[in-house]
Amino acid sequence: MFWKLQEDVLNKRDLELLIEFIKSTSRFTQFTNVRKFEEKFSQWQKCKNCVYVNSGSSANFLLINALKELNKWLAGDEIIVPAVTWPTNIGPVIQNGLKPIFVDVNLKDLAFDYERLKKSITKRTRAIFVTHLIGIPADMPLIKKIVNRRPIAILEDCCESQGAKIGSQNVGSFGIGGTFSFYWGHHMTTVEGGMICTDSEELYKILLLKRSHGLARELPFKYHEEIRKKHKNIDFKFLFLTDGFNMRNTELHAEIGLSQLKRVDNYIKIRNSNYAYFMELCGKYGELILLKPEGISSFSLPFIFKDRIKKMQFQKFIAKYGIESRPLISGNLLLQPFLKTYYNPKNFNHADFLHNNAFYIGNNQFVDTERLRMLSKTMDEFFKKR
Numbered sequence: 001m002f003w004k005l006q007e008d009v010l011n012k013r014d015l016e017l018l019i020e021f022i023k024s025t026s027r028f029t030q031f032t033n034v035r036k037f038e039e040k041f042s043q044w045q046k047c048k049n050c051v052y053v054n055s056g057s058s059a060n061f062l063l064i065n066a067l068k069e070l071n072k073w074l075a076g077d078e079i080i081v082p083a084v085t086w087p088t089n090i091g092p093v094i095q096n097g098l099k100p101i102f103v104d105v106n107l108k109d110l111a112f113d114y115e116r117l118k119k120s121i122t123k124r125t126r127a128i129f130v131t132h133l134i135g136i137p138a139d140m141p142l143i144k145k146i147v148n149r150r151p152i153a154i155l156e157d158c159c160e161s162q163g164a165k166i167g168s169q170n171v172g173s174f175g176i177g178g179t180f181s182f183y184w185g186h187h188m189t190t191v192e193g194g195m196i197c198t199d200s201e202e203l204y205k206i207l208l209l210k211r212s213h214g215l216a217r218e219l220p221f222k223y224h225e226e227i228r229k230k231h232k233n234i235d236f237k238f239l240f241l242t243d244g245f246n247m248r249n250t251e252l253h254a255e256i257g258l259s260q261l262k263r264v265d266n267y268i269k270i271r272n273s274n275y276a277y278f279m280e281l282c283g284k285y286g287e288l289i290l291l292k293p294e295g296i297s298s299f300s301l302p303f304i305f306k307d308r309i310k311k312m313q314f315q316k317f318i319a320k321y322g323i324e325s326r327p328l329i330s331g332n333l334l335l336q337p338f339l340k341t342y343y344n345p346k347n348f349n350h351a352d353f354l355h356n357n358a359f360y361i362g363n364n365q366f367v368d369t370e371r372l373r374m375l376s377k378t379m380d381e382f383f384k385k386r
């Protein structure tokens with residue numbers, strides 16, 4: 001296998017810094033290094049507050065759980081989600097007693113079919129949970145226009161789209177909260193890890209509490225005195241203000257994050273330059289659907305075939321040449337056993353199309369001209385034969 005989906009993304013410098021850090025500290029659980037990483041990420045993302053957690057999935061869960069508490073959402077309130085996304089964007093909706101309302105995707109930016117989105121809003125809609133898929137920014141100005149001052153929260157999953165932009169503004173900053181994943185193979189890694197970004201101080205406070213058991217001492221110092229006064233008969237160190245979880249990450253993972261964050265802009269540049277070349281290659285053959293969005297922060301290299309049989313043949317063909325591939329995220333999520341009851345074959349034509357006709361191969365800082373040239377040759381060989 002010469003072209004894997006994911007590669008060894010920790011470099012020598014990351015490892016050296018990690019070793020130095022381990023030697024220099026006796027504190028490994030969440031502490032000042034986590035705080036430092038959150039501050040640096042806030043600067044990078046240009047947002048007020050960041051909460052570092054142990055995965056992108058935890059970030060999604062915590063964001064929804066915190067918003068439910070903050071906004072007093074009731075069981076059965078509706079959250080609009082796309083049919084093509086990651087399972088742990090839907091799981092947290094259901095796990096929090098809310099109702100996912102699925103909307104088909106479009107074939108330009110792979111986010112919602114915006115007409116359908118408009119029609120799916122009801123009196124019980126509490127939030128729209130956008131996914132910026134494979135580095136492509138969803139049309140946030142349009143989504144905001146559709147919401148049009150109604151009290152509907154906009155959440156953004158940026159787990160595959162760190163650094164994607166609309167104009168000069170990063171995705172993850174258009175709604176009340178944005179989530180990120182630092183899992184192996186994403187734009188930057190902390191091995192495992194995730195981040196929630198928000199400009200809302202109220203949401204930030206609940207996120208801090210819930211990340212760590214509901215403990216009052218997790219809040220910034222400026223709030224401590226007032227809370228202490230309110231709850232004089234309880235030891236402040238063991239004062240629980242809400243129901244919480246343990247979704248903390250460690251000082252070690254934050255150390256890796258601090259190191260990787262310094263290089264992420266360069267990684268994004270390489271990914272995007274690979275993507276541009278890849279689109280040129282795909283454009284040579286009339287059999288592929290091209291995605292050429294503005295503001296991309298490429299996550300992967302997607303092949304979207306007009307013909308399903310060709311797609312199957314080509315996927316097999318490149319496997320022989322050592323190129324690993326996978327469905328476009330998980331295809332139409334409604335075909336997965338855990339969501340089957342929500343499926344209606346009439347309503348999800350584009351999600352079905354992506355399920356059957358698309359797959360992707362990896363893109364990252366290790367994909368170079370030599371590999372892309374090999375890909376070009378492989379594509380020529382396949383398409384010219386047929």
Ligand SMILES: Cc1ncc(COP(=O)(O)O)c(C=O)c1O
Binds near residue numbers: 058088157182
């Ligand atoms: C769109 C999206 N959201 C959320 C996640 C979950 O992130 P994690 O693997 O860090 O839990 C992923 C995982 O790759 C993802 O692709």
